[in-house]
Amino acid sequence: MTEAETPRIGVFICHCGHNIAGVVDVVRVAKMAESLPHVVFSTDDMFMCADAGQQLIKDMVEEHSLNRVVVASCSPRMHEPTFRRVVEEAGLNRYLFEQTNLREHVSWCHMREPEAATEKAMDLVRMSVARAAKLENLPVKSVKVTPRTLVVGGGITGLRAALDIANRGFDVVLVDKEPKLGGHVAKWTHMFTGDRSGSEVVGPLVKEVKAHSRIEILTNSSVIEFDGYIGNFEATIENRKDKARSKFDIGTVIVAIGFDAFKPHGYYGYGESPDIVTLAELQEMPPRDRLLKPSDGKPASKIAFIGCVGSREPGKRGHEHCSRHCCPAVAKAASDLKDRLDEVLILYKSIRTYGRGHEELHRLARSKHVIYSRFPDGEDPVIEVVDGKVKMRWTDIYADEELQFEPDILVLASAMVARSDIDETTKLFGLTRSRDGFFNPEHIKLAPLTTHTAGVMIAGAAQAPKNASESVVDASGAAAKAVGIMARGEVEIESTVSRVISELCSSCHTCVTACPYGAIEMDESKDPPIAFVTEAKCHGCGTCAAACPSSAIIMLHSTDDQIMTMVQAYLCAPPDTIGGT
Amino acid sequence: MNNETHTPSSDFAKEIALIPGGEVINKCIQCGICTASCVVACVDDQYRPRRLIQKILIGKRDEVLKSDQPWLCMTCRMCEERCQEGVSPAEIFHAVRILAVKEGHIPKVFQITVEKVLCDGWMLADAYTDFNEDEREDLGLNPALAWNDTFTKKVKKKYLAGEESA
Amino acid sequence: MKEIMLYRGCTTPVRLPAYEAATIAVLGKLGVKVVEMDDANCCGAQYVESVSRMAFAAMSGRILALAEKESQDILALCGACSGSLKINKHFLDNDEKARKEVNELLSEEGLKYTGKTRVRHLLQVLNEDIGFEAIEKAIKKPYKGLKLAAHYGCHVTRPYEIVQVDDPENPTIIDRLIEIAGAEAVDYVGKTRCCGGPLLAMDESLATHIGQDKIRDAIAAGAQGMVTACVFCDIQLTQVQFGEDTDSSKMIPVIPIVQFLGPALGIKEDVLGIELNKTSPDIILSALQEAK
Structure with missing residues (x-):
């Protein structure tokens, strides 16, 4: 704080209609605030966030030459950005604004104790005012954004995202470790719900991508190095064949690496006979008029499917989830194949034909006399391969019958699992994964395609098991997020970050290890090396400051002083009319 | 193959589907609302319309045609009223009765x-x-x-x- | 006066003739003349129905053709008969091959089925042809302080798409008639459940169990009596209250709708045959108020 500037604090207590005022005596709180140190103006108002409330702040800043504003209202998660903008419009630095939460932290949780709630409100306002006096100007920084997106994965998700971004006028670098684009979909003979093959569906996308002038394609390649921060990443891509490396400046990233089709060794005799295949393997068989047995090439006349193979197994990490795409895919496959076969059986635990056109597929299969047979939880069908023949035994729980069947082909609808090399990708891009093995989004409902690494998006089956149509939805959503960042050309970064006091740094590297976002490095150009924070990567969590044994790191906008003054204001009765701390 | 365990076949369901009343048997998704609504199932714990229909769907022809079960239905049609798929177990059991009679099974x-x-x-x-x-x-x-x-x-x-x- | 041709069915004339008599008297009072059907046969419900679709269609078809010959609609008092006639009418109206085959059989006696005849269950005649307003006007001696449960019968109300008598899950015709006559209609658990009658042939004890459950549920809801609209249901719900394991002190009167309406309309009890009822109707009759 500049020596000359004495804090002139304005306090605005919000009624929030009945939400706060119904429990807290806001008038009394506003009155009490008048006597707090450095407060030159205090009032209460119906809705501070409304146009009238915002105007009131601006007017009072001018009228009373306020240089600090405290609004006691809802949670900062609601309106901190709103009020910061108002304060800025009134001519003050946005970090000279302090919000007290009288709603979520007081009126909404102490509804039946208005007296005690009012006391608590007064305590909280007293603490906020004390802190406000210690707040400082912080510079508002932006970083430039490179107008180029790195799309990792050239399956249907990556292809759609790349096209969406390129069509908006931005460059794309599309990387895939396989020799060809198209991912899993390109290998499948038929999709659901329509009747086209996978390559018919994804082929046109591949063609368009290849023809697009803004998309640079690197197949047979992987990202081996990745560094930087939002808008300013640097990626190194290596060709797996000739080891040639290329470096790119990248503004945003979309990770769309897809899934692995689980090979269920140990389940239902998989691997003991070539006639026991996964649904993915069935989908990859070349299309023919007759369905042929893999073992001897003879035409099949009866087949069976088993659902939930390697999915929905509580306690088995990575296999606890439902793989979502299989029930409709099995219904479609069964329905198509029944026309050419005598008998088709589907053994299931559940039928989850949830999406558009799926239930119709289920009914179509049944109308063709596909037999659906449910087996009990915990009593899986027993499969044996005897003399090259696949023999099945199970209990049909609804008919209450022991059944047996010798299918020519047994199809296991096995799980969609996370890619075997997902660990490397996770570390490379600073992502996290959930228990099921797939990437964690920033927020499961409100921000499903962004991550905690600003500028890096996730999409498609890598984000969670889903079918091709749903993956395409993700792709366009992630592309929109990427374009949103790049279109502005620059992005503001928060100033509530950590800062190293170089003179105090003892080069212990503790903060480097402690930072969850990899935002701290040692500046080797100094001797001894000094810790250095890349502000664009910093999320302001405070872990480094807490860990530093030399107290060499401060958190801007949450300094020790600012925090301790709140504690003191709470514990020690405020000095009376004299004022000052 | 074990002689006591049954091998599922869709033939019987196809047969029933040709008899008036049995046409929509394959619409049954085994949800169980019929059995939950059935008054006979309430008092006779062996009587289960859903189970009987699944037995037809997996092809237990002999057992179903010789059984007393299809004859216990009171044709009160509560199942028909409640079935969401448009199946009438009462009508299906009528179709079964007609076939059973043709083969000489009648109470x-x-x-x-x-x-x-x-x-x-x-x-x-x-x-x-x-x-x-x-x-x-x-x-x-x-x-x-x-x-x-x-x-x-x-x-x-x-x-x-x-x-x-x- | 409107006319309608009565199809008696097998059971009513033998087991519950009072129901027939009361129907004729009540409908007559409300402006509908009931005429006899001559030379009828069984409608084929339940038994023939279970052994041959065409035999069933032929038997019901003949009854429909008999009424058609006299240009009359059919009044059915039994739920099973009403259901059979309607279902077979629907079948013959929509299946040309079946209709042709049945007409071939009927032609030998100069009968023909073209579908002109409508089948009306008693409740439809009361609700649609006569109407609640007219019935209300005709009430002379209303009931008071009486709680009754309505039992509609399965074949009367289901399958709705074909029989179209009343809401299959929440029927109200009998309830409204109860209220019009001044009594209180009581809702009870399992109101739309079957009386158990059709199961008598295969398993009498189960059937009795089902019927007794119904009576018990009605009593639990505070009903002092039960009003029926099907001869089979009436006989069944009466019968299950007698027997070795029943408590005669817990018996409630079971009474067809027309025997309930009759006294309120001012018709004498002996015309309605109430003295023939197996369950004592005293509690109902004693709730009758004097003429208004």
């Missing part, structure tokens, strides 16, 4: 009553006594009931000759 009481109805023209010829006649007269009703048995005999000849077996 004695049904066989006897059918005989009676078709020979006498109505069900209670034996039960209509002088006492009943008097009762009707006292009430001002016509004691002569004038039932026609010629037509029912024709019906028997045309549709049920040799159908009700011993």
